[in-house]
Amino acid sequence: MAAALATQAHAQTKQYGPGVTDTEIKIGQTMPFSGPASAYSQLSRAEQAYFKSLNDKGGINGRKVVLIALDDGYSPPKSLEATRRLVESEEVAAIFGTLGTANNLASRAYLNKAKVPQLFVAGGSQAFNDPARFPWTMGWQPTLHREGVFYGREVARRSPAAKVGVLYQNDDFGKELLAGLKEGLGPDADQRIVSAQSFQATDPTVDSQIVLLKDAGADTLFLFTYAKQAAQAIRKTHEMGWRPTTYLTLGSAYIGSTFKPAGLEASKGILTGGFIKEATDPRWADDPDVKAWFQWMKEYMPGADLTDTLNIVGYAYAKTMEQVLRQCGDDLTRENILKQAANLKDVRIGVLIPGSIINTSPTDYNVVEYIKLQRFNGTSWDEVE
Numbered sequence: 120m121a122a123a124l125a126t127q128a129h130a131q132t133k134q135y136g137p138g139v140t141d142t143e144i145k146i147g148q149t150m151p152f153s154g155p156a157s158a159y160s161q162l163s164r165a166e167q168a169y170f171k172s173l174n175d176k177g178g179i180n181g182r183k184v185v186l187i188a189l190d191d192g193y194s195p196p197k198s199l200e201a202t203r204r205l206v207e208s209e210e211v212a213a214i215f216g217t218l219g220t221a222n223n224l225a226s227r228a229y230l231n232k233a234k235v236p237q238l239f240v241a242g243g244s245q246a247f248n249d250p251a252r253f254p255w256t257m258g259w260q261p262t263l264h265r266e267g268v269f270y271g272r273e274v275a276r277r278s279p280a281a282k283v284g285v286l287y288q289n290d291d292f293g294k295e296l297l298a299g300l301k302e303g304l305g306p307d308a309d310q311r312i313v314s315a316q317s318f319q320a321t322d323p324t325v326d327s328q329i330v331l332l333k334d335a336g337a338d339t340l341f342l343f344t345y346a347k348q349a350a351q352a353i354r355k356t357h358e359m360g361w362r363p364t365t366y367l368t369l370g371s372a373y374i375g376s377t378f379k380p381a382g383l384e385a386s387k388g389i390l391t392g393g394f395i396k397e398a399t400d401p402r403w404a405d406d407p408d409v410k411a412w413f414q415w416m417k418e419y420m421p422g423a424d425l426t427d428t429l430n431i432v433g434y435a436y437a438k439t440m441e442q443v444l445r446q447c448g449d450d451l452t453r454e455n456i457l458k459q460a461a462n463l464k465d466v467r468i469g470v471l472i473p474g475s476i477i478n479t480s481p482t483d484y485n486v487v488e489y490i491k492l493q494r495f496n497g498t499s500w501d502e503v504e
Contacts, residue, residue, distance in 0.1 A: 134452050138210050169415075170184040195219075223240045231253050243258065293344070346371045350377050375424045388495065390494050
């Protein structure tokens with residue numbers, strides 16, 4: 120009788136919201152499995168593989184995590200439509216890891232009105248750290264504005280006479296990086312930037328913009344682009360024999376999806392703000408967390424490109440989501456999922472670079488904040504002091 124009463128009491132403490140049962144936690148995302156940003160859909164494949172590996176070990180408190188991923192073609196209207204389907208038809212507990220600043224902004228008002236957690240957005244806009252106005256939306260990676268400020272200060276410190284050229288995607292993603300860069304460069308930023316050229320995500324090439332930036336006399340180039348356009352820009356500068364000091368936004372600084380298509384030789388010397396361990400970098404060869412990742416890749420993503428950093432980034436995203444769900448215990452309402460995401464304390468995700476510790480609060484939704492300047496040497500990254 121005592122055992123029965125204890126079991127009954129335990130059952131009564133369980134609180135479930137949509138998408139949760141005794142055996143399952145259902146979450147959803149939209150991803151560009153087609154369209155101009157399709158290379159980034161590898162994030163979703165890594166996340167799904169991670170949750171499969173987690174489920175094979177019993178899941179979270181006996182519940183399997185089911186990630187439903189729908190194609191949005193990197194189109195904000197399609198992303199909103201697919202998000203509505205995930206919430207209203209699939210009844211997911213939360214939206215997790217959807218890619219793209221514009222796509223997430225398109226769904227933000229809807230999800231906040233519906234009180235559905237929009238967690239660990241795969242986009243760096245500062246708009247995803249606004250708990251006062253949009254408490255149900257939270258980013259994950261270092262914010263675009265913070266990253267831009269970081270680069271501006273590095274250039275101001277290292278090359279005070281630099282003539283800066285900028286290639287940026289003509290949307291919130293590119294504009295926020297550009298605004299941060301200007302802030303970091305200081306009050307004379309407009310004089311130091313000799314040319315800023317924009318492009319649309321659907322443009323076939325950025326060759327003409329690269330020519331204009333070279334002709335403007337830039338000796339320091341910023342590429343605020345996604346992987347496809349970054350590869351085009353790097354390849355074009357190399358073909359032209361132009362060798363500016365080049366900074367690439369961290370969201371595209373991947374060997375597999377950017378540098379290999381651009382050419383490893385052409386990519387030598389590229390600078391970026393690193394926040395995650397590049398698994399194939401020799402300096403992490405004996406790192407226990409990277410070794411564990413390699414073993415995981417062998418078992419759950421056989422044949423996947425080990426040099427594609429999106430695989431280890433997706434792994435880190437999924438580990439962060441796992442932490443939130445574990446903290447929830449048996450209270451898996453949408454309200455508590457959000458509460459736990461906003462109360463991460465001294466969380467260490469081992470594949471993030473040393474020094475990176477995750478802390479969030481109800482008034483500060485910045486998740487990953489720590490970045491360091493690094494340079495690509497043709498095969499791996501070197502820290503720049």
